[in-house]
Each structure stands twice: as structure tokens, then as C-alpha cells.
Amino acid sequence: MSSAAGSEKSWDCLPPEIRHQILQSLLGQDGSHLAPYAAVSREWQAVIEPHTFARIKLTPSRIEESESMLHRNKAHVRYIWLCLELMEYDCYMCAPMDPLLRGFRDTDSFKVMTTLLNAFTVLSKWDSRGCLQLDISIYSPSDSEHWFKYLTFEPDVSFEERDRRRRVERAIRYRCEDWNHGWRGGRRRFAPDRWAVHKIFNDIMDNVPFLEDAPEHQYWQLLPLVPVVTSVLLRQQNRRRWNPTALACIFARLPRLGEVHYEPWREWDHAQQIQMDECMRSLTESLASSQVRRLILFETSCPQYLLDFPHFDADRGSTVVVSQAIARASLMLEHLSASFMVDASEFFAALDPSWRWRNLTWLALTSRLLAPDQDVDTMDGMLEAAAAAAMTMRKLETMEIWNGSEGLAMLFRYKRAPARAMAEITIRGTWELSLHPGVVNAWQAAAGRHCCYGCTIERESLDAAAVTSYADAIHLLRLSHPVIRPISLEQIRMEQRIRDGVFSVR
Numbered sequence: 001m002s003s004a005a006g007s008e009k010s011w012d013c014l015p016p017e018i019r020h021q022i023l024q025s026l027l028g029q030d031g032s033h034l035a036p037y038a039a040v041s042r043e044w045q046a047v048i049e050p051h052t053f054a055r056i057k058l059t060p061s062r063i064e065e066s067e068s069m070l071h072r073n074k075a076h077v078r079y080i081w082l083c084l085e086l087m088e089y090d091c092y093m094c095a096p097m098d099p100l101l102r103g104f105r106d107t108d109s110f111k112v113m114t115t116l117l118n119a120f121t122v123l124s125k126w127d128s129r130g131c132l133q134l135d136i137s138i139y140s141p142s143d144s145e146h147w148f149k150y151l152t153f154e155p156d157v158s159f160e161e162r163d164r165r166r167r168v169e170r171a172i173r174y175r176c177e178d179w180n181h182g183w184r185g186g187r188r189r190f191a192p193d194r195w196a197v198h199k200i201f202n203d204i205m206d207n208v209p210f211l212e213d214a215p216e217h218q219y220w221q222l223l224p225l226v227p228v229v230t231s232v233l234l235r236q237q238n239r240r241r242w243n244p245t246a247l248a249c250i251f252a253r254l255p256r257l258g259e260v261h262y263e264p265w266r267e268w269d270h271a272q273q274i275q276m277d278e279c280m281r282s283l284t285e286s287l288a289s290s291q292v293r294r295l296i297l298f299e300t301s302c303p304q305y306l307l308d309f310p311h312f313d314a315d316r317g318s319t320v321v322v323s324q325a326i327a328r329a330s331l332m333l334e335h336l337s338a339s340f341m342v343d344a345s346e347f348f349a350a351l352d353p354s355w356r357w358r359n360l361t362w363l364a365l366t367s368r369l370l371a372p373d374q375d376v377d378t379m380d381g382m383l384e385a386a387a388a389a390a391m392t393m394r395k396l397e398t399m400e401i402w403n404g405s406e407g408l409a410m411l412f413r414y415k416r417a418p419a420r421a422m423a424e425i426t427i428r429g430t431w432e433l434s435l436h437p438g439v440v441n442a443w444q445a446a447a448g449r450h451c452c453y454g455c456t457i458e459r460e461s462l463d464a465a466a467v468t469s470y471a472d473a474i475h476l477l478r479l480s481h482p483v484i485r486p487i488s489l490e491q492i493r494m495e496q497r498i499r500d501g502v503f504s505v506r
Helices: 002-013 016-026 031-039 042-052 066-076 106-123 162-174 194-200 216-220 244-251 270-288 303-308 320-332 344-349 376-390 437-449 470-477 486-500
Strands: 055-058 079-085 132-139 229-234 259-262 294-298 335-339 362-366 398-405 408-415 423-429 455-461
Touching (some): 079 106, 106 132, 162 486, 216 244, 244 270, 270 320, 294 320, 320 335, 320 344, 344 362, 344 376, 376 398, 376 408, 398 470, 408 470, 423 437, 437 455
Parallel strands (some): 055 079, 079 132, 132 229, 229 259, 259 294, 294 335, 335 362, 362 398, 423 455
Antiparallel strands (some): 408 423
């Protein structure tokens, strides 16, 4: 007892700034190793517990016991990674030709349903004044054990630390010795079986395991309201696809939802994409009438799969339906980013002259027109339409239109300046984008509407050889806000390096 008292006294004798530095250095450790230090003193507890419990992982088996585990620390929780691990499978099931075997299993559907119901039931009892980010991941641990060795399943954390990235890549390379699944010498030697792709990209609950004669939306109505959730993440590491109609029903059970990050994978053929776009239209329409103010949409794809499987449609197909729907939804938003499922030209063409954006501060859209082989007049028309729209966005701070693919990256950015200062247009890319005088005049007028004294134009050239994918393009273009979660971007870049047999971390 005297020793403990002496230690506490010694701690109290340290200057406050030294005590602060010691505690801050401890916070750099992993939360599971940090927790025991909370018992040292009340001062340590007050610093360590908020950090330890700020981010937690929930699995189906631990949802019910989370109440007792968290107890008085629920107020510290800001982020929950809800992991729904599906059944594991062996080589017999990793690429089955039988659609019944490669589809979403009944047992997995039941697990998804019960997990969401249990999680929502528990969270519905939390303080409704809280602000909680819910990150939902659905995957099987077997997904990375067969054809797709490079897949990783991570919480939403920064993946930029170089040593950590090297460790992850080395661990993956170590298991990339599996000739039966196309891997030898740490490299992919031949393409995966096409049925393997369908296996991990199938639709979540596509077997519709609902009560007899009960439509899907009635089932989702069973989920209790969860006011504490204000942000939802559905990241690209979820290869299996949610039906946007189901997501609309789930989001409706989150009455204080203000932010959505959704990174769906594109479909492999136009017929399926058309159906998915109609569902996406319904989802965006529902969000337009909700409390959501920040919407970040990123449609993920893998060009290598398109090369591996000629029967996949190489281009996405029309983006008109989604572009028009998101244009209507944008009126109530503060932040909007829509990548690849939207084209800026179609977005601006869908605008009504009477529309006014009272809240929008940041808008980021992709456009296939930002490419050297596109018609210059059409490109100029799109940029002039963007300027006309900017004039009706009274709070707009930044508008970014960009494009990226292998060997190509281009960003057009308008950045508002303080009153009576010069607004800034940035053109950054792998090719020369010349602005027609009409385009410059249109943006000068937009800057004037924003009380700026004209525009300056800054240019920066990028090396096309450094752009091996759209993920590299995003990294090099340095958009003002993330258009995709940083961990997702690094996962995509890492996966490509591993597929290509390039393990050096850039």
C-alpha cells in the first residue's frame, strides 16, 4: 500500500506538461494493450477509457453481452465496426458452377437478419443524443484463402503508416503460394475461375428469406429506431452487394442519420446494372427526404476482372438514371461526392433553373468527358454548366470535377476565396486541359456571385506512368476531401500491387 501511495505521490510531483506527454504517448498503443493502465489512477482512467472505448468491434456473438461489457463507457463509443462473418467454405465451394451453391446461403441470410435485429435492438437503448458511426462489414474469412489472397478486412482506420502497410503486404505475399488457385512465387499466374468472382460478389440475401407473403419492407420495419447512429459506412471491402432498396429501409430506422459513405461494386453486365440503377434511384430519393446532409458515393470496380473475363461488359453503361436522381437529392445536402455512378455532364443537365442550393458547400463529381480523346466543345459545355450551377449555390466553397483510370488523371477544381479575394481554379492532370474563353468567363461570373474578385488559374502536370489505376489517380489528384474512405483507397492500391507482383510500398 505504501509503495502504491509513494508511486502516486511521485506521479503527482511531475509537472503537468510531463504527465500529459506520458499519457499521450500511451494513447499511441493498441486499445487492447492500453486498457489495464486505466486502473493506475483516476487521472489515468479519465484519459485512457475514452480512448479505449471510442472505437469497438462487435460480432454477432458479442452483441448481447456488449451492454455489460460497455456498462458506463457507452458514452465514450464513437465508432462501431459491426462484423458479420459468413460461413467459411472449402475448395469445393470456392468456385461452384451450381448457382445454388455459390449464392447467398440461407444460414448466412438468417445470420445477417438476426445480427442486424439484435444490434439495432441494443443500440436503440443508447442515449439518443449521442453521435455514433456504424460501419457494417459482411464477408467470409474464406474469401482471402482461395483465389483472392489479397483481400483484407479492416476497421475504418488510417492505412497510411508505411511500416504497417509493409507488414500487411508481406503477410499476404507469404500465403501467395497456391498453384491450384493461380498463385506462385508471390504473384498471380492466371485469372481466378469466373465462378469464384460470382461467389464473393453475390447479392446479400438474394434468396429473400422473409416471412411468407410478407414483403421485404415489412421485415425491415421490425428493426427498432436507433437515434444514436448519425453516420453509416458501407465500404468497398464488402464485395457482396446490398440491394439499395434494402438499404433505404435500413436507413429509415436511423432517424438522426446525417452522413452516409457507400462504396458499392459495379455490376458485371448492363442488364444487371440497369436494375441496380433503378434501385439506386429509389435509395437517393429516400435520402433526399431524410436528415442526411453528407453523402459520399463511390462505385468501385476492378479493371483486371474485366480483362480476365471477356463476357463481362467492359464499360459501365449509362449513368443517366443515377445522375438525375442524385441531382435532385443534392438540394438538401451540405457535402456531396458521387464517383463513377454519376457523370457531371448528366448531373448538371438534370438541374432545373429554379433550383437553389442553400446548404451545399462541397461538390465532387466524376466525368468521362475529362479525357484527351473527348470532344472539346462538349467538355466546355459541361464546365460552363457547372459554373452556372455554382452561381446558385450560395454557400459553395469547393467544386471538383475529376476523372481517373490507368494512365489518366484530371482534376478541375473551383475554390471560393474570402470576400474580395481571388477565387482559385486548379487544373491538375496527366494531359493539357485548355479552357475556352467562354468557360473562363463563366467561372469569373460564378466567382463574382460568391463575392470574389475574379479567378486565378493554377496548373500542375502529373506523370501518366505513375497512374496505374483510378486509385492512383485519386492519390495523385489530392482532392480537397476524401471521395472514398482512406482505408478503402489503400486497400485498392495494395490489391493491385499484389496482383501485379509489385510489393514495394510507394
